[in-house]
Amino acid sequence: MTQCDLCETIEVEIHCDSCLVNLCKACVGVHIISDGCTDHKLIKYQFRKPNRLYPECKYHNKQHCLMYCNKCRIPVCKMCIASGQHLSHKLSEIMKAVNEKKDKLFKERHELTETIYPTYQHIASDVQNRMNHLEKIYGDLSLAITEHARAWHSEIEKRSLKLKAKVEKMKKTQLQTLQKHLDEINKNISDIRNDIKSIERTIDADDMSKLLRVTSNVHLYSNLPQKIAPSLPKFIPGEVQGEEFGELFGIILPSSLTLDENGYSLKPKRRSSEAGSPSQVKQLLDEPEIVTNIDTGFEYLINVACLSDNEIWTRGNDSTMKLFNINQGSLLKSIKTKSGNIPWDIAVTRSGDLVYTDVSDRTVNIVKHKKIENVIRLQNWTPRGVCSTSSGDLLVTMCSHDDKHSKIVRYSGSTEKQTIQYDDHRKPLFSIYTCITENRNLDICVSDNGIRAIVVVNHAGRLRFRYTGHTLPPKNRPFIPIGITTDSQSHILTTDDNNHCVHIIDKNGHFLQYLDCELSEPVGLCADLNYNLFVAQWRKRQVKKIKYLVRSIKYR
Structure with a gap:
């Protein structure tokens, strides 16, 4: 009161x-x-x-x-x-006075949200892009030096072989000359030996007529053969130390940073789907945070798909698909496949329905209100990966019956709208073991562990790039991508089972960061709208929840 x-x-x-x-x-x-x-x-x-x-x-x-x-x-x-x-x-x-102050504050808030804040977003994005560009440029620079060194090694090896061949030829010529000279000397030695024996036989004999007839070639052998003294070759190595050699090999021009005070200008917020949203200023954490681990109870855990900020679907090596509450780690629902077969891939549609592919009966199925419907049934092809797009379509990766061909097909309901199979040179884009997702810029991203690459094509199906890994992964083993997802920043994230980590690259294929976070055999993964990553760990049977982006200020 x-x-x-x-x-x-x-x-x-x-x-x-x-x-x-x-x-x-x-x-x-x-x-x-x-x-x-x-x-x-x-x-x-x-x-x-x-x-x-x-x-x-x-x-x-x-x-x-x-x-x-x-x-x-x-x-x-x-x-x-x-x-x-x-x-x-x-x-x-x-x-x-209060109303006038409110009007002024409304105008200032409008200027902050519509112009100043988007400009800072643009600046942050520009700086990040410059950092990514620098990463690539310096990587290319190191690679160029390595390639140049290899070229020098090759030329040095060629030069070494050429000099050795020349030495061998000089040796052969001089040895042949000396051998000829030696042969002549040995012949004279043999003739002298014969003359000595002839003289000795004559002296010992009593035949005076023979003694008087015998003659020696002393005067002939007294003229000794010429002495051949070969001039010996000598190797004079070039200088391989000091500044002159360094400049001869190559030099690095110095880099610098310049401050351009007029480099940025205020930019009003754009109204496109990718511009002006607070999420654009999200930055990758230097040290990602492990939020929680969820035990799924599968013998082997393979896939995970986000239903909401608090719920995730999972599937393992049996016919059951399980829905978990993330915060509580509790099982909410279990659904078995219609055929009793193991699902190959799972995804969640924009309306919140679960979709899965069945390799054994060649179907793509959707779960609505606990009822399972066959949306797509294939004849000569087998479905593999599946994802739901921003437009509500389904993208399905599939391989031929003989496992020799693969392609992506876009469906609206059960109607085929688009097929993606070859590049501009009519060469296959994908192998048979593929997972798929759509990026915010409508690129189609495929994790292809058959060719050990992330393959990205644009909305029309034309190849944009292939990512084949980055130098020095955590375990220093070959890159083998499995699961794939994207987030609101258009980052592409993929699990690398061989190196027990997650690769994060930008929408243009530039490497950004590794996440290992004590991961063990990561396979499937997905990201929610609150910048959390959920990674399925195969033999551990756990889903690990990881915070990997910096929080930002939200505004209306």
């Missing part, structure tokens, strides 16, 4: 609308006499107007300010006016 403002009893019956004071009957006369005001408007308490929170005067106790001094820019009460302090000052009713 309301108390009297003078005696603090609870029997309030009268309200002074001039002074905004609540009174009991006994205090009405006291109020009129003590206040000094001659224009009291007294009404019954129950008929009073809704009490406006008029500011209290800081100079006069228990007085409310009904006027505003435009010169002093302060609220004033009747006692302030009576004192003459604001004589000749322009006064306005307090509500008029």
Whole structure:
């Protein structure tokens, strides 16, 4: 109950609308006499107007300010006016001043939300893009140096082989000359030996006529052969140290950062689907936060799909699909496939219905009110991955009966609208083991562990890029993508089972960050609207909830 403002009893019956004071009957006369005001408007308490929170005067106790001094820019009460302090000052009713202030604040809020805030978003996005560009440029620079070094190694090896061949040829020529010379000397040695033996036989014989006939070739052998002294080759290595060699190999021109004070201008908020929303200023956390782990009870957990901020669908290696409450970690619902087969992939439509593919009976199915309908039944193709698009269509990856061909088909209900299979050179875009999602810019993103790549095509189906991993993943093993999802920033996220991590790349295929967060054999994943990531861990049977983006200020 309301108390009297003078005696603090609870029997309030009268309200002074001039002074905004609540009174009991006994205090009405006291109020009129003590206040000094001659224009009291007294009404019954129950008929009073809704009490406006008029500011209290800081100079006069228990007085409310009904006027505003435009010169002093302060609220004033009747006692302030009576004192003459604001004589000749322009006064306005307090509500008029309040309304003018509201109009000004509305305009300032409009300028903040429609121009200044989007401009800061644009600046943050521009800086992030420059950082991503720098990452790529410096990566390309390091790669160029490596390739240049390999080219030098190749040229050095060629030069080394060429010099060795020249050395071998020089050796062969000189050895042949020396061998010929040696052969001649050996022949003379043999002839001299024969002459010695002939002389010795003649001397020992008694045949004087033979002794007189014998002649020696001493004079011939006294002219000794010429001495051949080969000039030996010498290897003079080039200088491989010092600044001259460094400049010869290549140099890096210095980089710099320049401050352009006129580099940005205020940009009004754009009205497109991608511009001006608070989510554009979301930044990746340096250290992602593990929020919770949810045990699913499957023998092996494979897929996860977000139904809402608090609920996720999961599927494992049996015919059951389970719906969990995230915050409580409790099981809300279990549904078995219509055929009793293991679902290959699951997704949630824009209307909140569960969709799954059945490889064994070649169907795409939708669950509505616990009833399962076959939306698509294929003949010569087998469905694999499935996702629901922003327009309400279904994108289905599928492979041929003999596993030799693969494609993506867009369906509106059960009607085929689009087929994506080949690039501009009529080469296949995908292999048979693929998961699929749609990005905010309407790109179609496929996780293809058959070719170990993320394949991204635009809305028309033309190839934009392939992401084949980034240098030095956490376990330094080959990139094997499995699950794939996107978020409100158009980031593309994929699980890498071989390296026990999640890769985050931007919409143009530039690497941004690894998330490992103690992940073990991550397979399926999905992201909700509150910037949480849910990762299915195969043998652990758990869904790990991870916060990986910075919170931002929301505005209307």
